[in-house]
Every structure is written in C-alpha cells, then in structure tokens.
Amino acid sequence: MVERILIADDDAVQRRLVENMVQRCGYEAIVVDSGDAAIARLTDPDVPAIDALVLDLVMPGLDGMGVLTKIRDAGLSIPVIVQTAHGGIDNVVSAMRAGAHDFVVKPVGVERLQVSLRNALNASALKGELQRIKHSREGKLTFADIVTRSAAMDNVLRTARKAATSTIPVLIEGESGVGKELIARAIHGSGERSSKPFVAVNCGAIPDNLVESILFGHEKGSFTGATERHLGKFVEASGGTLFLDEVSELPLTAQVKLLRALQEGSVEAVGGRKPVKVDLRIVSATNRKLLDRVKEGHFREDLFYRLHVLPLTIPPLRARREDIPHLLRHFLARFCAEENRPITAISGEAMTLLAQLDWPGNIRQLENAVYRAVVMSEGDQLGLTDFPQAAAQAPTMAGPSSEPLLMEPAFHSAPAIVPGNDIPAVPFFMAGTLAMLSHGGDIRPLEEMEAEIIRFAIAHYRGQMSEVARRLKIGRSTLYRKLDEAADKDSPTLESEQTD
Numbered sequence: 001m002v003e004r005i006l007i008a009d010d011d012a013v014q015r016r017l018v019e020n021m022v023q024r025c026g027y028e029a030i031v032v033d034s035g036d037a038a039i040a041r042l043t044d045p046d047v048p049a050i051d052a053l054v055l056d057l058v059m060p061g062l063d064g065m066g067v068l069t070k071i072r073d074a075g076l077s078i079p080v081i082v083q084t085a086h087g088g089i090d091n092v093v094s095a096m097r098a099g100a101h102d103f104v105v106k107p108v109g110v111e112r113l114q115v116s117l118r119n120a121l122n123a124s125a126l127k128g129e130l131q132r133i134k135h136s137r138e139g140k141l142t143f144a145d146i147v148t149r150s151a152a153m154d155n156v157l158r159t160a161r162k163a164a165t166s167t168i169p170v171l172i173e174g175e176s177g178v179g180k181e182l183i184a185r186a187i188h189g190s191g192e193r194s195s196k197p198f199v200a201v202n203c204g205a206i207p208d209n210l211v212e213s214i215l216f217g218h219e220k221g222s223f224t225g226a227t228e229r230h231l232g233k234f235v236e237a238s239g240g241t242l243f244l245d246e247v248s249e250l251p252l253t254a255q256v257k258l259l260r261a262l263q264e265g266s267v268e269a270v271g272g273r274k275p276v277k278v279d280l281r282i283v284s285a286t287n288r289k290l291l292d293r294v295k296e297g298h299f300r301e302d303l304f305y306r307l308h309v310l311p312l313t314i315p316p317l318r319a320r321r322e323d324i325p326h327l328l329r330h331f332l333a334r335f336c337a338e339e340n341r342p343i344t345a346i347s348g349e350a351m352t353l354l355a356q357l358d359w360p361g362n363i364r365q366l367e368n369a370v371y372r373a374v375v376m377s378e379g380d381q382l383g384l385t386d387f388p389q390a391a392a393q394a395p396t397m398a399g400p401s402s403e404p405l406l407m408e409p410a411f412h413s414a415p416a417i418v419p420g421n422d423i424p425a426v427p428f429f430m431a432g433t434l435a436m437l438s439h440g441g442d443i444r445p446l447e448e449m450e451a452e453i454i455r456f457a458i459a460h461y462r463g464q465m466s467e468v469a470r471r472l473k474i475g476r477s478t479l480y481r482k483l484d485e486a487a488d489k490d491s492p493t494l495e496s497e498q499t500d
C-alpha cells in the first residue's frame, strides 16, 4: 500500500538504523546487504517494484557507484539517495553525476531522510507523469506508463502484454474511469503497430444514422449532407488499431456491417462501389457486461464472439485500494507542476480517508479530486478539508458490503446511518471504537469485525505491515492471508454492483 524503499548497506547496524527510520517515515523498508543483491532485487520481475533506493556508496564487491552504473544501464528510473561517510564529498559528486537524486551524510537523521525520500518520490512521480503525457500525445503509451501496484492489475497487465504481441481481438470490460482506454493505448503502443495510427471511436456518441458512414466512410453525394468523400475510421486506422469504445452501444444495423467487415477484412463505404481491404487490429471496450447485452438481445452473439476473443476485465479502484496512494502521488506531482503550486504532500489523515472511499468514478474521479484540491488549496500540504466532495460522498458511497468504519469525517458529530445498510456508521475519528452491534441490535459477524480491525490497524500504522502484524500479534503471512480472504469476500459483491 505504501511506497517501498530498498536499503542497500553492507553494515548490519547501519541497515537496521535506516530500516527503522524508513519505517518511521511511513514507508515499507526492504534491506539487502550488497550491491549485487540490490541489483538483483531491482531487476526481479516477480516481486513488487521498489519506489526508491537508499544506497551506501562504500561496499565490498559491487559498490554504490557500480550499482548506479548498472541501474542506468538497465534503464531503471528509480530515484536513488546515496549515503556517504563524513568527508566523502568527492564520492558524492561522482554519485550525483552518475544519476543519484540526493545524498545524505551518515549518520542521517530521520527528518533529513524523510525530506530526501519525499522529494525523491515526488520527483520520480512527476517524471513518470510527464513521460506518460508525452507518450500519450505521441501515441506511444506503453504498459510502463500505467501507474499500479496491485496484484489484481498485475494479472490483467500480464495478459494485456501478451495480447500486444499479436493482433488478437481484445475486449476490455470495466466500470467508467478504470483506465480502459489507457490499456487499449498501451496494447497498441507496445505492439508492432505502434508507429501506425490508433483510432478511437466512441460508438455510444454517434447518432444512429451516421454510424455506418463514420465507421466505413461515404462517397460524396451518397446521402443528403455528404458534401465530401469521407474515409471512415476503418480505413483511417488501416495498419494500426481501431479502438471501438462503448461498443455495447452500437446499433444493431451497424453491428451487422461491423461483423461483415471483420469477417471479410474489408469495408464498403456508404454509396461506394467496391469493398476496400483493411488490415487492422480491433480493441473494444465497454462499461457494461457485453454478454448481458447479448442476453438482453441488444448485441449480436456472433459479433460478441468475434470481439470477445481475449477478454480483459479491469478491476474498479475500490478492489485495488493499494493503487490509491500511488495514483495520488502521481496526480499531485502532475497538477502541482501544471498549476505551479508548491504542494509537497497529502496529510496522513487525508490519505487514509481517500484510500478508504469507494470511488465510483474510479481513477478519473480520483484524478479530478486531486486536480480540484491542488487548485483550491492554500497550504503546502493537502488535508482532509481539501477534499470536501470526497468527504461528503463518504457516507453515501458505502454499499451493503462496506465497512461501517471511516464513513464520517471528523466534523460531523452524530453517527450516520449508512443508507441501505443496517450497520450504524462509526465516526472515523472516534478512532479505535468498534461497533459490535448492528443497527438491528444484533452482534455483527466475527469475520466482519476482524476485517474491520485489520483495516483500521493498517490505516493506523500507515500501511507499515510489519508493525501492523506485530501489534495484532499475528505473523505477516497470516495478516496477508486474512487480507486476501477479506478481499475475496468483497469481490462477488463488487461484481454484482458493477452489473446493476
């Protein structure tokens, strides 16, 4: 959930000291005892990514300078803070030239380290955002531009990466604002067609009578108003990717034509005489369940199977809350740069609240909330009051499966009743209070309360999982298992919410 900091130092005492400080700063610490081990950890694709490295310069074997060189050679963009003994200024200069972000002199104090880490993480988030915007403009978005730390998204991205190496039709399903178009663009940008056009059509936004002409083109004079010849999206996208957004909204007559175009690999313009061959890959997206549209008779089954060859379901943000802090940091960095605002952080309270909201508008909603907060805020840190809409949504956003905890911001005094739910909401800042009775006066299920306690503990210790496990007196693996179980329990409800 929180940023992961790698500490590389051959001295066990130093390692322990820095590990402790990093944890006190609210980050997760991972330690290694050599330069080689650091490189191995940073380049291992099977373990969660590292957000920043605190690197000792003097180590036997591969030293700090060697690590920096390897990081650069491997094209890793991770920010590095080097640690140096007093008087090692020459080394520092070389390290900064080799790409280190900052340096600290041993023994470093916790405040100094915190400032350095925060700056490094902010700078790296900004760099990532700028790159994403640039790639997006150039039509070269890749999977590296997708901000995520969640296992659920890892699975989706693994499949999407494989899909990118072929022209297999991909259907992306997911709620509004989850990043369907972003993934479609990454699939295009990571494949062989990346230098060719990516053409998006919003099938839901075209008037019925113009769908065919927009997709397949028309000849001049083929209908009233057709004053010019128009190529159509299929021909425009030829050689590249055609992104059929909101494909479930395509009228039935256009579905027939689309099916024929896909089967025959050619399109016929309205009023045209002969079909034109097109070579393109189709990626479609929908925020409804396309199979349901088939069952309701709004979508042709044969077309469904043509588009649905490789389905990808993007989980809603509330099913991958561990992404929230990372997305917040990225958006904060970007909007501060765009709006020229000197905000450097989001308060722990605000972060905790934001990470617990349901975000029905998903990443787009989060992005807009940060944008608004950055523009309106007057301080150098965003706090709870900078997210009034989010805070106000808190009580109503709770679905039947939501925990009663954290529904009310501090300034509301009376405990609210969550609509549609028989559990009274406990005001967030009556921290440490657990509602044991449901609104009906019965004892709540143990499992539910346990999940609530764990969630509270994670928020309370700002995501430091070792601390959470220690305080709850359970092992870390037990903690993760319980979290997985709670998440599994959540998902069927989320599914059904999505299809409502």
Ligand SMILES: Nc1ncnc2c1ncn2[C@@H]1O[C@H](COP(=O)(O)OP(=O)(O)OP(=O)(O)O)[C@@H](O)[C@H]1O
Residues within 6 Å of the ligand: 145, 146, 147, 148, 174, 175, 176, 177, 178, 179, 180, 181, 182, 183, 287, 363, 364, 367
């Ligand atoms: N993982 C992510 N990292 C960074 N930005 C993201 C991510 N996912 C989505 N976004 C941003 O969130 C916004 C919404 O994403 P996108 O347009 O891809 O969603 P969508 O699923 O297509 O939404 P809709 O169903 O409303 O069309 C965009 O600005 C996008 O750049």
Ligand SMILES: [Mg+2]
Residues within 6 Å of the ligand: 180, 181, 245
């Ligand atoms: Mg979209």
